Structures are given as C-alpha cells and as structure tokens.
Amino acid sequence: MAERLRSAGRREQSLSRERIIEASIELLDSCGEDGLTYRALAERLATGPGALYWHIASKSDLLTSACDTMVAQTLNALAVTTPESTIRAVALGIFDLIDEHPWVGSALTRTPGLLSIVRILERIGQQICALGVPDEQQWAAVGALMAYILGVSSQNAANRQLARTQGLDRGSFLEAVSTAWSQLDTKQYPFARSMAGQIRDHDDRADFLAGIDLILKGIRSPRQP
Amino acid sequence: MAERLRSAGRREQSLSRERIIEASIELLDSCGEDGLTYRALAERLATGPGALYWHIASKSDLLTSACDTMVAQTLNALAVTTPESTIRAVALGIFDLIDEHPWVGSALTRTPGLLSIVRILERIGQQICALGVPDEQQWAAVGALMAYILGVSSQNAANRQLARTQGLDRGSFLEAVSTAWSQLDTKQYPFARSMAGQIRDHDDRADFLAGIDLILKGIRSPRQP
DNA sequence: ACCTGAACACCGTTCAAGT
DNA sequence: ACCTGAACACCGTTCAAGT
DSSP states (O other): OOOOOOOOOOSSOOOOHHHHHHHHHHHHHHHOGGGOOHHHHHHHTTSOHHHHTTTOSOHHHHHHHHHHHHHHHHHHTOOOOSHHHHHHHHHHHHHHHHHHOHHHHHHHHHSTTOHHHHHHHHHHHHHHHHTTOOHHHHHHHHHHHHHHHHHHHHHHHHHHHHHHHTTOOHHHHHHHHHHHHHTSOTTTOHHHHHHHHHHHHOOHHHHHHHHHHHHHHHHHSOSOO | OOOOOOOOOOOSSOOOHHHHHHHHHHHHHHHOGGGOOHHHHHHHTTSOHHHHTTTOSOHHHHHHHHHHHHHHHHHHTOOOOSHHHHHHHHHHHHHHHHHHOHHHHHHHHHSTTOHHHHHHHHHHHHHHHHTTOOHHHHHHHHHHHHHHHHHHHHHHHHHHHHHHHTTOOHHHHHHHHHHHHHTSOTTTOHHHHHHHHHHHHOOHHHHHHHHHHHHHHHHHSOOOO
C-alpha cells in the first residue's frame, strides 16, 4: 500500500479515499446501512456523486473499506495476554464492535475474502497455535471460532436493528420475542416454549462468552475416544 | 421504446400467495438474490407489479416466506435417529440447502425472529434435551450450534457467490484465495500463510462437520474443572 | 375482491464537459 | 489530475382506475 503525504494540517481538506471512508462511517453510524448513499455522502462532503468515483471503485468497495478500518482499529486496541484470554478478548472486541456498529456485521458476513476476515483469523490462529493444537486440527478450531464469533455477533446486531425498526428498546423487544415463543404450539415447539422465559432475562454478552468457552473446551479436550 | 414481443403466457391459475412465493423461489434460484424484483416477478406471473401487493406485504415478506418454505421442506425430509446424529443431519441439511440456494443463507441471517430460525432451533433443542444437557446449559449449547450452522453455511454460500461473480469454479476460486494468502506479509500474517496450502484442498462439508463435532465434544465434556 | 399500469421517489453508476 | 452534475437504467411501493 503506497503511502501518501500525511501532512493533514490543511484547513479545507480536498477529497481523498480516507476522507470519504471517514464520512461513510459517520453516515453509517448515524443513519444505518440504508443511509449510506452516494448522494447523501456527496452532500456531506460538499461535492457531486460522480466525484466519489474518482477515489472509490464502487459502493461495495466503500462498505468493505469502512468495515476494514473499524476492524483494524478494534484489533489494534487489544492487549495480548494468555492464548485463551486473548481469544476471548478478540471475540468480545468484535462482538462489541458489531453491537455498536451493526453495519460492520453485515459487511463482514456478506463479503468473504475480506482483509478484515484475515485479520481476525490471523489473531485467533496465532493463539490456537500457542495453545498447542495439532496442525491438522487448527483449521477446524479456527473455523469454528470464526463462524461462531461472526455468526452470533451479526445475529445480535440484526436483533437490535429489528428492535429499533419496531421502535422497541432491548427489554421490550426480548419481552415480545419471549411472548411470541410462549404462544407457540406446545406439540410442535416444546423446546422453544421452554426457552421463552430464559430469553427475556438473558445477557447477550455473557451467553456469547459461554459459547466461546464451550468451543474452547471442545478444542482443549482430548481426541474423540 | 422496446416493444413487447413476449406474448405473455396465459395465466392458468389465479394469483395467490403460494403461487407468488413459488415463482419467487424459481427466480431466486435462477437469477440470484438480485434477480428477485417485483417487475421480473410480475412478468413471470403475467401480471403487473401492483397486483403482487394484494397478496404480499413487502419484498422482505416475500424473501422471508420463500426462505421459510425451503427450511420447512428441508427439515421435514430428515429422519430422526439418535440425538447426536440427528443434530448432524439437521446441520448438514441446512448446509446443503444454503449451498444449493445461497439466497436462503442471507435471508436466514439477515432477519432474526424468523419462523425458520425457530424451526431449526426447535429441532436442535429437542436433541440437546435428549442428550441430557442440564437446563442452565441448554441455551448456550443450542445458541452455539445455531450460530455455527448459520454462520458457516452462509459464509460458504457467500464464497460460492463471490466465485461465481468472478467467473471462477470452486477449484480456481480456492486456488486464488490460497495464492492471495500465501503472498501475505510473513511477519504480520504467519498463521494465514501457513493455512494457505490447506485452503486449496479442503472439503467444506467435512470441515463443517468437524466443527459440529468440536462443539458437540464441548457440550458432552464435563463442567469446567 | 382482485387486478392494472402509470407514477413517485428513490437508487448506483456513467460520462461529457469543465478546471 | 480531479471535479461537476445531468442523465441512464434501474429499484420498491403506491394508488386511482378498472373488472
């Protein structure tokens, strides 16, 4: 990646890839995923939509880059300690990132091969190696953790977004889900019904970590008997 | 400007929710997620876009219903045997469903609270109960499995879609990813580099099942020492 | 009740024309 | 090299008007 001049002291910044991505993140945070349009972005940057195409290849490029900026920031802020607690820290870091910026979740799950994905995978992979997991089991271990982290985080983000769409806060939303589940047919949905109560009071973050520990336990435990 | 040459196929059945969903599934399968538009759907059904709104509330409703139809079909086709092998069967059933119909993956992960999600959760939950998992661990166990199944399946579907976008078959796509990873910076990405070789030859389905077994192992193993 | 199709209010993206 | 803004080819959705 060729570096450009970093003398950013100018008062009126001219358009640049960085500035566009920065404005995109602001727009995504304030208006959600649907709020990011070239027209709104152009207005915010006091330019025309066509100008953006000089710096950004497409909307997908824009979303991907914005997402990668956030992920890189998050990962850089983490301290590295023991392997297992580092894995937990990475997991929680991504969970919180997506919780606060739901659009990161969909960007992350929609486009594979993303640099962001490799960044996260690398962090976790190094810890899996440090744990002494045999070579041939490393891929499965990292794959399971990646899928779980991205899967739960995105699901959580989607939940919040759905709640916001319906104008509910977290409590009322869970209450509504709980009620809906408790009214399911007893014969067809006994398990979902039995979970209805737990849904209402559960702590997303704690449950998320419990799942991570479950997978770590599977990774740690001896080979299948 | 373009004259309509297509003699609209006569409509033998009158419009109905079921017929619209059926046609949507055909369209989604043949043209992908972006191929489902009200205009294309209306043409296929020899009607106008407005007519569809009499039966379907919105596009989101349409996608959700199409997704639910597929999931219900898939789950109904599964035989129930022992708890663990039933969980594996559900997991593989969803994996294959999403592999063959990638749009199901994004519909499933985008909209939570979906009936489809409850259907899958119920099937898995019943098996978790049958395994004798203590009440207070059931939610974490089911949550981990759900997240893993939906996460990996959707990631896999996204990969295939990306490959198709670039006009590559599965082999060439994995080859490309493998090459990209092997060219990453050694200092920054040692783990991803070391996985580059394995990526090329790996079997998605086998890896997916390996992850399921990893989680099942975690569920089975005794409480944290 | 159900269908029609034009119209509305948007999109992402392109491109001749400017500086 | 970089920016402008009108224009193109689409969207989902609505609605007066038909049967």
